[in-house]
Amino acid sequence: MRELDDLPFAAHLRPLDDPLDDEGDYDGALIEGEHQHATVRNARFTECALRAARLTGTDFTATRFADSWFRNADLTATTMTESSWQDVELLESTLAGAELIGARLRRVTFEGCKLDGANFCGAQLREVTFRDCVLRDVDLAGAKLTAVAFPGSRVQLALRDTTMDKVDLREAVGITVTEGVPSLRGAMISRTQLFELAPLLAASVGLLVRD
Template sequence: MYHLNPKIRPFTLPALAAGFAGDLGGGEYVGLLHFQGIDTPVHADDARLEECRFTGVALETLRNARLLQCELQQIGAPSLNAAGAFLNDVRVTHSRIGSGDFAEAELDGVVFENCKFGWLNLRRAKVRDVVFRNCQFEEIDFGGQIQRVSFTDSRTSVLNCVGAQLRDVDLQGLDFAQIEGLEAMRGTQISTLQLSLLAEEMAGHLGIKIAT
């Protein structure tokens, strides 16, 4: 059951120099730069991005990239491929991500705030100490190792827990219309209202008939 809040480590970025699209590329080490207003889709596969800020940048691929103490603001990504990426102490705010593919990624100490997602794919990902505040989703795929995750003022049409390993996951601040994989919800905390909404589905899952 839910015991611990996500552990979010505060950080403050130092003074940053201006970054340019040419600084970003596959396998590059990039640090202490502020990238702003880049409309051309950014491909930064295998890059190491440390103490950077991205504002109004179009991101497309971050496969196997490492982001350490970075801030992402007003990011536009119709389809973001971040499979295998490592995000440690990262803040993502006021961003729109259509398809966010974090399959086999590792997220540790990440905050998403005022973000809108189509599909958030966390299948086979390792997710620890992550907070979602005022976020909207069409579908969340929790099919990975999810630990100490919380939601506040957030909503999703579908919450897919099939194949998930959940521990200390607080769903009380997440409105959901449909849940897949009820059997994998062990390790979550829900509200009494959410329980009442799930009662019929849970009964059907357990083979319990409800008299009318």
């Protein structure tokens, strides 16, 4: 888990003292403190660090995050519809109730994060890792996942019409699928997980198990 001083752009960071704005272009900003319920649509964050920033209820619709780092950020109930994320780390952050509908994530790492009720409907996730996270009631309906992994994470997902390719669930510490079990096609699971998921898999194909 990288610290602020480990970032390759750490020496160029400058504290942001002004409020976040629509269509803002933030390059090398260190963002901390209170930024709740702001409207920050169509903004761009490049080589930024967001540390202990409270962003509850903020609207990041169609905003682009690139080469950026979040630590202890509160992104509860944020709107990030159609946002774009590339080469981003989110560490020990909270995304409860976050709306990432139609978002595009590539080479993004979530580590130690809480994603209760996060909505990734229609999102595209490529080379994304959820490490030691809690994903409870996470909605991936219509999402496309490619090379996504969940090491050490507790996973509870809704998977209606989800597409999976090279999705690795083998190191997840618990898997619950609330709906859309057939959408697990294309995922990798362990033998132990296969036994745990057997009742759901059987029910999904109408297989009756009787002793």
